[in-house]
Amino acid sequence: MTAPGSLHARHRAVMPEWLSLYYREPLELTHGEGRHVWDTEGRRYLDFFGGILTTMTAHALPEVTKAVAEQAGRILHTSTLYLDRHMVELAERVAALSGIPDARVFFTTSGTEANDAALLLATTYRRSNQILAMRNSYHGRSFSSIGITGNASWSPTSLSPLQTLYVHGGVRTRGPYAHLSDERFTRACVADLEDMLGQTHGNVAALIAEPVQGVGGFTAPPDGLYAAFRDVLAPRGILWISDEVQTGWGRTGDHFWGWQAHAENGPPDVLTFAKGIGNGMAIGGVVARAEIMNCLDANSISTFGGSPVTMAAGLANLTHLLEHDLQGNARRVGGLLIERLRAVTAGLPAVREVRGRGLMIAIELAEPDGSPSPRAASLALELARERGLLIGKGGREADVLRIAPPLSLTIAEAEEGATILAEVLRQVRDTPGGKDRP
Numbered sequence: 438m439t440a441p442g443s444l445h446a447r448h449r450a451v452m453p454e455w456l457s458l459y460y461r462e463p464l465e466l467t468h469g470e471g472r473h474v475w476d477t478e479g480r481r482y483l484d485f486f487g488g489i490l491t492t493m494t495a496h497a498l499p500e501v502t503k504a505v506a507e508q509a510g511r512i513l514h515t516s517t518l519y520l521d522r523h524m525v526e527l528a529e530r531v532a533a534l535s536g537i538p539d540a541r542v543f544f545t546t547s548g549t550e551a552n553d554a555a556l557l558l559a560t561t562y563r564r565s566n567q568i569l570a571m572r573n574s575y576h577g578r579s580f581s582s583i584g585i586t587g588n589a590s591w592s593p594t595s596l597s598p599l600q601t602l603y604v605h606g607g608v609r610t611r612g613p614y615a616h617l618s619d620e621r622f623t624r625a626c627v628a629d630l631e632d633m634l635g636q637t638h639g640n641v642a643a644l645i646a647e648p649v650q651g652v653g654g655f656t657a658p659p660d661g662l663y664a665a666f667r668d669v670l671a672p673r674g675i676l677w678i679s680d681e682v683q684t685g686w687g688r689t690g691d692h693f694w695g696w697q698a699h700a701e702n703g704p705p706d707v708l709t710f711a712k713g714i715g716n717g718m719a720i721g722g723v724v725a726r727a728e729i730m731n732c733l734d735a736n737s738i739s740t741f742g743g744s745p746v747t748m749a750a751g752l753a754n755l756t757h758l759l760e761h762d763l764q765g766n767a768r769r770v771g772g773l774l775i776e777r778l779r780a781v782t783a784g785l786p787a788v789r790e791v792r793g794r795g796l797m798i799a800i801e802l803a804e805p806d807g808s809p810s811p812r813a814a815s816l817a818l819e820l821a822r823e824r825g826l827l828i829g830k831g832g833r834e835a836d837v838l839r840i841a842p843p844l845s846l847t848i849a850e851a852e853e854g855a856t857i858l859a860e861v862l863r864q865v866r867d868t869p870g871g872k873d874r875p
């Protein structure tokens with residue numbers, strides 16, 4: 438029930454109906470510190486979702502707070518019309534980290550806008566609006582990015598400025614090839630790609646893919662799939678765009694970027710990023726080889742992209758990430774967390790699979806007959822909250838719990854979260870059918 442006059446009621450009165458909130462009693466957060474956040478009742482939560490991976494290092498990281506405050510006290514305004522030291526410095530660092538030779542960076546304010554920019558570049562460079570995207574993909578909800586989002590439930594219209602062809606392979610756990618070994622899976626997906634290309638006029642602009650599908654439920658193909666795709670794409674001049682909005686900045690532990698699990702044939706032509714780099718500030722961006730980046734005949738494509746306050750935050754955040762080897766922490770603590778989650782959920786019938794890499798971990802839930810269980814996922818989300826743990830949801834059928842804490846997660850916090858999740862999933866198992874809570 439939404440109490441009249443409550444913030445929730447006011448939210449509903451002024452916001453679109455399709456803007457849904459997590460939790461039956463929506464959560465209003467007041468502050469955070471480290472891996473914890475607090476609500477208006479003073480309750481503390483261990484944060485295993487970081488506001489959809491937007492808190493990359495830690496909540497209220499002192500270096501970021503200081504950088505933002507200092508910059509806000511100096512000059513807030515500006516656009517891309519003037520030189521800005523922070524923007525240049527962050528671009529230099531991102532270009533060097535990207536692995537793309539002769540890289541150029543353009544900052545935006547979101548992942549959607551970054552993907553829009555990547556599409557603008559690829560279609561202009563290739564003089565084609567044909568794009569290959571992966572089934573079950575998510576790339577944002579602007580008019581062009583919904584046109585490359587593989588699941589209709591995440592795309593509010595079927596109209597699109599692009600001609601999109603959807604390729605098999607982004608998801609290892611579902612689809613017609615799911616039963617195949619990794620090697621045969623990869624071969625089947627490559628054959629599907631070739632078959633698909635054989636039915637076009639040959640002038641496809643690009644393939645865009647998330648190395649690990651984020652909204653799609655933290656699900657990934659076998660390592661090397663996109664390298665095998667590249668063998669097919671590169672001779673035809675088709676670009677590879679890696680959407681690193683969720684997988685970037687060491688999140689997957691083993692790699693700084695998700696594409697590095699598919700690196701045999703070199704880096705992608707274009708890379709997009711967003712979310713965590715700003716630690717809550719609105720930063721997105723696109724990286725591309727100079728010849729691709731420079732194909733546009735434009736003065737700029739964003740006013741606020743790369744604004745000084747966000748760039749100062751991004752620089753402080755990236756410095757902290759690198760100096761504290763949070764990628765290494767994601768690998769170590771994420772590795773322990775996934776092991777622990779597998780151990781504590783073993784034998785629970787609601788749990789179909791625990792998967793992931795680094796601090797990007799999913800628990801896929803099923804009904805007793807093996808069908809996807811959005812019911813169990815919604816219930817688990819509520820029960821975890823009651824026990825002081827925030828997690829995320831996702832997956833094609835909304836049947837997956839997503840775990841993506843700030844990358845500074847400690848072993849003790851990982852243990853605590855795993856223990857709560859085990860209790861939650863045992864309770865989910867014991868809660869019959871229906872949507873009612875126990």
Ligand code: PMP
Nearest residue numbers: 547548549575576577651682683
């Ligand atoms: N790409 C991926 C892989 C994403 O997960 C998201 C957001 N969930 C986006 C793009 C869009 O980013 P934003 O919401 O910042 O526009």
